[in-house]
Amino acid sequence: MATLTLDALNKRYPNGNAALLGIDLSVEDGEMIVIVGPSGCGKSTLLRCLAGLETISEGELKIDGERVNEREPAERDIAMVFQNYALYPHMSVAENMAYALKNRGVPKPAREAKVRETARVLGLEALLDRRPRQLSGGQRQRVAMGRAIVREPKVFLFDEPLSNLDAALRVQMRLEIRRLQKRLGTTAIYVTHDQVEAMTLADRLVVMNAGRVEQIGTPMTLYQRPATRFVAGFIGSPAMNFLPLEQGAAGWRLPGGACLELEGFEGRPSSLGVRPEHLRESDAETALFDVRVELIEPLGADTLAYCRLDGTATPLVVRLDGARQLDEGERLRLDAGIDRLHLFDAEGRRLERRSLDHGRAPLLPLSASL
Amino acid sequence: MRYRRPGLDLLSHALLLLSIAMFLFPVWMALTAATHTRAELYTGIAPLWFGGEGIDNFIAVLRDPVGRLGVSVSQLLFNSLVMALGIAVGKIVIAILAAYAVVFFRFRGRMLCFWAIFVTLMLPVEVRIMPTYQVVSDLGLLNSYAGLILPLIASATATFLFRQFYLTVPPELLEAARVDGAGPWKFLCDILLPLSKTNVAALFVIMFLYGWNQYLWPLMITTDTAYTTAVVSLKQMATGGDNLVPWQTVMATALLALLPPVAVIVTMQRYFVKGLVDSEK
Ligand SMILES: Nc1ncnc2c1ncn2[C@@H]1O[C@H](COP(=O)(O)OP(=O)(O)OP(=O)(O)O)[C@@H](O)[C@H]1O
Ligand SMILES: [Mg+2]
Numbered sequence: 001m002a003t004l005t006l007d008a009l010n011k012r013y014p015n016g017n018a019a020l021l022g023i024d025l026s027v028e029d030g031e032m033i034v035i036v037g038p039s040g041c042g043k044s045t046l047l048r049c050l051a052g053l054e055t056i057s058e059g060e061l062k063i064d065g066e067r068v069n070e071r072e073p074a075e076r077d078i079a080m081v082f083q084n085y086a087l088y089p090h091m092s093v094a095e096n097m098a099y100a101l102k103n104r105g106v107p108k109p110a111r112e113a114k115v116r117e118t119a120r121v122l123g124l125e126a127l128l129d130r131r132p133r134q135l136s137g138g139q140r141q142r143v144a145m146g147r148a149i150v151r152e153p154k155v156f157l158f159d160e161p162l163s164n165l166d167a168a169l170r171v172q173m174r175l176e177i178r179r180l181q182k183r184l185g186t187t188a189i190y191v192t193h194d195q196v197e198a199m200t201l202a203d204r205l206v207v208m209n210a211g212r213v214e215q216i217g218t219p220m221t222l223y224q225r226p227a228t229r230f231v232a233g234f235i236g237s238p239a240m241n242f243l244p245l246e247q248g249a250a251g252w253r254l255p256g257g258a259c260l261e262l263e264g265f266e267g268r269p270s271s272l273g274v275r276p277e278h279l280r281e282s283d284a285e286t287a288l289f290d291v292r293v294e295l296i297e298p299l300g301a302d303t304l305a306y307c308r309l310d311g312t313a314t315p316l317v318v319r320l321d322g323a324r325q326l327d328e329g330e331r332l333r334l335d336a337g338i339d340r341l342h343l344f345d346a347e348g349r350r351l352e353r354r355s356l357d358h359g360r361a362p363l364l365p366l367s368a369s370l
Numbered sequence: 371m372r373y374r375r376p377g378l379d380l381l382s383h384a385l386l387l388l389s390i391a392m393f394l395f396p397v398w399m400a401l402t403a404a405t406h407t408r409a410e411l412y413t414g415i416a417p418l419w420f421g422g423e424g425i426d427n428f429i430a431v432l433r434d435p436v437g438r439l440g441v442s443v444s445q446l447l448f449n450s451l452v453m454a455l456g457i458a459v460g461k462i463v464i465a466i467l468a469a470y471a472v473v474f475f476r477f478r479g480r481m482l483c484f485w486a487i488f489v490t491l492m493l494p495v496e497v498r499i500m501p502t503y504q505v506v507s508d509l510g511l512l513n514s515y516a517g518l519i520l521p522l523i524a525s526a527t528a529t530f531l532f533r534q535f536y537l538t539v540p541p542e543l544l545e546a547a548r549v550d551g552a553g554p555w556k557f558l559c560d561i562l563l564p565l566s567k568t569n570v571a572a573l574f575v576i577m578f579l580y581g582w583n584q585y586l587w588p589l590m591i592t593t594d595t596a597y598t599t600a601v602v603s604l605k606q607m608a609t610g611g612d613n614l615v616p617w618q619t620v621m622a623t624a625l626l627a628l629l630p631p632v633a634v635i636v637t638m639q640r641y642f643v644k645g646l647v648d649s650e651k
């Protein structure tokens with residue numbers, strides 16, 4: 001039960017490496033924040049700064065409105081779940097879970113009652129006397145969760161807790177984590193590499209890039225209206241297609257020759273983004289893209305077609321219905337709904353339409369080919 | 371994989387028995403000699419079977435002052451035990467703390483400390499015996515247990531071993547402990563020590579034997595026989611001076627002096643074999 005406020009947080013490692021550059025974030029009570037970003041962008045560093053395992057170089061961290069920069073991890077009343085679980089190998093499951101309580105001076109009967117209660121919630125009762133090495137990966141993961149939950153901390157911190165599990169277990173644990181976090185109402189920060197985990201777990205999603213926050217918002221906001229080209233490319237799988245735009249006589253030219261009339265946009269567009277799942281086949285003369293299929297990946301429900309714009313080397317990925325029979329080398333005409341197109345300027349910022357009152361969009365494909 | 375051939379089995383058993391016989395023969399000789407009277411031992415032929423004294427010689431050396439020494443073997447064994455335990459426990463405690471500091475704390479001159487410790491590997495007590503004697507004598511520690519133990523109590527080897535072990539402990543374990551509210555002492559006692567009990571047991575055996583077998587140092591600083599150790603006194607008993615050497619006494623003492631190290635090895639071996647078999651990490 002706590003709010004978390006990060007104010008211009010900076011982290012510089014002793015070797016001079018600046019890993020965090022002015023992170024601002026305010027987390028509501030009971031909220032689940034998921035942090036994603038490419039490897040090395042500072043996700044773990046941020047989490048470790050929150051936990052107190054790394055010192056904060058500049059800026060302020062508040063838990064429940066109280067500055068905690070200088071507090072030891074234990075005094076911050078947070079619990080952390082590590083990627084490799086970090087269970088104490090010489091202690092039984094019960095002892096692992098009780099250790100934090102013991103250090104706080106909780107008397108033995110109360111401690112045992114709490115451990116038993118938590119074990120019941122997590123289905124660990126039968127394992128309480130085992131050592132960590134006598135457990136499977138999934139069970140260890142559960143114990144690590146139990147160790148965090150049993151203390152009833154103000155904040156949970158998860159650093160890629162599921163990345164060592166197999167796919168099926170990952171789905172199961174993902175649901176379980178969500179269920180538990182909702183039920184306990186504990187504020188949580190969750191770092192992951194996994195798109196699905198990020199989308200499904202997050203109340204709000206934070207996309208980080210090179211030590212900065214690129215965008216914060218609900219998963220759907222980030223998916224539908226990515227604020228930068230980076231976020232657009234990072235959220236969604238397969239990634240969004242980006243096509244360069246060139247100003248021509250008749251409007252904005254795409255590679256392959258199609259022209260777009262772009263009006264009512266702030267700024268000067270330099271690239272067009274469209275998600276593979278938003279492209280669909282079209283017979284219209286005005287279809288946006290003429291493509292040649294190069295490679296097909298049937299996924300069952302869907303089929304991914306890796307294409308190139310006709311006559312150019314520009315790649316385009318399309319997600320089509322699984323029932324559609326495709327051949328390599330086949331030509332397709334593709335189109336996308338106008339509101340499915342994203343425009344970015346040269347700096348990668350999203351360009352918004354100036355006003356939406358004009359009814360149908362001022363964005364019109366002029367001609368499919370020259 | 372193992373070879374299974376009857377002929378080979380026979381050969382290996384024969385070899386094993388032969389080596390056992392070779393190792394046990396001196397012990398057997400000592401045991402039988404200790405059960406004879408001195409007169410019997412000076413007839414010229416080494417007796418390879420028990421004599422008529424039974425355990426009388428053992429009881430005598432444990433109870434009464436032995437020869438010129440003026441102290442009983444019980445006292446000698448006690449001295450040896452204090453010294454060996456002092457050295458073993460001291461070395462282990464100091465090594466654990468030193469390695470803990472070097473591995474888990476960031477302080478100025480950390481690596482300097484480590485290398486300084488490492489360099490002392492090259493300075494065993496035999497090399498620095500004169501200055502060490504001077505220091506111990508200036509401190510008034512001649513003829514005392516402290517004087518026997520202190521100069522031998524720091525061990526670079528043990529420090530190094532513990533350092534190597536600590537370096538293999540995953541850093542997340544420390545972080546998990548910090549989050550769980552364990553301070554430096556708690557982390558050491560609750561996490562590191564239980565994890566390193568195998569190392570502690572192995573080192574204890576080695577260091578106990580090292581302490582028990584010390585000869586030169588105790589010989590130098592104990593002029594009062596009340597502080598002499600068993601190993602040192604054996605040598606003195608065996609060089610008889612004017613009299614005939616009382617071999618039955620020497621042998622009884624030697625066997626008694628053998629017992630504590632054997633006991634330590636047998637007890638500790640269980641721990642570290644267990645530790646090696648089901649490794650905790
Ligand atoms: N102890 C350290 N000293 C110096 N630099 C470090 C240290 N730890 C991490 N870094 C650097 O800080 C940056 C951020 O690292 P961090 O571990 O936070 O990345 P991450 O986002 O968690 O990556 P991943 O997704 O691969 O886990 C990286 O460039 C990394 O090299
Ligand atoms: Mg990381």
